[in-house]
Amino acid sequence: MLATDQEAAISTKPQPDCLVIIPTYNERENAAAIIEAVLRQPHPMDVLIVDDGSPDGTAAIVREKMAVHPGRVHIIERSGKLGLGTAYLTGFEWALGHGYEYIFEMDADFSHNPDDLMRLYAACAENGADVAVGSRYLTGVNVVNWPMSRVIMSYGASKYVRLVTGMPVHDTTAGFVCYRAAVLRHMHLDRVRFKGYAFQIEMKFTAYKHGFRIQEVPIVFVNRVLGTSKMSSGIFSEAMFGVIKLKLYSLTHSYEPAPQRNDNR
Numbered sequence: 557m558l559a560t561d562q563e564a565a566i567s568t569k570p571q572p573d574c575l576v577i578i579p580t581y582n583e584r585e586n587a588a589a590i591i592e593a594v595l596r597q598p599h600p601m602d603v604l605i606v607d608d609g610s611p612d613g614t615a616a617i618v619r620e621k622m623a624v625h626p627g628r629v630h631i632i633e634r635s636g637k638l639g640l641g642t643a644y645l646t647g648f649e650w651a652l653g654h655g656y657e658y659i660f661e662m663d664a665d666f667s668h669n670p671d672d673l674m675r676l677y678a679a680c681a682e683n684g685a686d687v688a689v690g691s692r693y694l695t696g697v698n699v700v701n702w703p704m705s706r707v708i709m710s711y712g713a714s715k716y717v718r719l720v721t722g723m724p725v726h727d728t729t730a731g732f733v734c735y736r737a738a739v740l741r742h743m744h745l746d747r748v749r750f751k752g753y754a755f756q757i758e759m760k761f762t763a764y765k766h767g768f769r770i771q772e773v774p775i776v777f778v779n780r781v782l783g784t785s786k787m788s789s790g791i792f793s794e795a796m797f798g799v800i801k802l803k804l805y806s807l808t809h810s811y812e813p814a815p816q817r818n819d820n821r
């Protein structure tokens with residue numbers, strides 16, 4: 557096939573309705589494999605990597621995959637480590653601008669099994685959820701290979717957030733999520749204030765306060781095998797104090813109700 561024929565074939569193929577956003581910071585060991593794993597899903601899904609100038613050359617690996625899968629893999633390169641939350645916000649804006657209907661968050665390191673993407677998709681596309689959360693704590697504690705201290709911290713944090721906010725979600729800090737585009741369009745993303753894992757809490761709490769339907773899908777979270785976690789004590793304390801700020805804010809502000817859906821799902 558000539559290059560021009562190839563380009564024509566690509567441009568006439570309909571764009572998938574799903575986009576998986578993967579933030580990366582020093583994920584060279586995982587980047588190529590996680591992209592391939594998303595593209596292998598039975599329902600077509602595109603990938604957007606938001607890389608924060610990873611010194612380990614993650615972006616170069618992503619660009620190789622972009623050449624192999626033209627039009628299916630995208631990258632936004634930022635100049636430095638600006639945090640998980642702003643990486644997703646940048647990705648959400650891009651996704652909305654490009655017309656995707658189902659927009660996913662997923663880690664790069666295989667802690668989230670890419671084969672579970674289809675279960676999150678089904679929760680939104682078939683079972684009526686506006687937000688589907690891959691949940692470690694819906695049925696007990698489904699975390700493999702984390703040190704006990706990290707399990708206790710994460711589980712305790714989720715319980716604490718639930719208690720303070722009253723939000724009926726078991727895994728409030730989960731980073732494996734599918735949003736319908738309508739949720740992100742409705743949520744005033746310019747007002748999201750947290751950068752680290754508190755961002756995950758803020759997104760779920762705000763969606764809940766707007767009245768969107770949040771459904772948890774049980775998953776097993778497996779600690780990464782390659783690369784290192786970027787969790788820090790600063791990120792942890794932002795989450796702990798941030799929850800109180802979120803709750804206080806919610807007591808003095810109103811949340812515009814989610815628009816009615818008329819698709820009967």
Ligand SMILES: Nc1nc2c(ncn2[C@@H]2O[C@H](COP(=O)(O)OP(=O)(O)O[C@H]3O[C@H](CO)[C@@H](O)[C@H](O)[C@@H]3O)[C@@H](O)[C@H]2O)c(=O)[nH]1
Nearest residue numbers: 579580581606608639640643663664729731753785786787
């Ligand atoms: N672009 C960008 N990506 C980042 C940054 N910090 C982390 N990431 C990327 O965000 C993903 C998650 O980061 P990890 O450092 O692997 O997270 P974790 O410690 O395993 O945390 C897990 O638990 C958290 C709390 O429960 C979850 O909120 C989080 O999503 C994740 O599942 C990875 O793909 C990582 O490369 C950043 O500043 N910028």
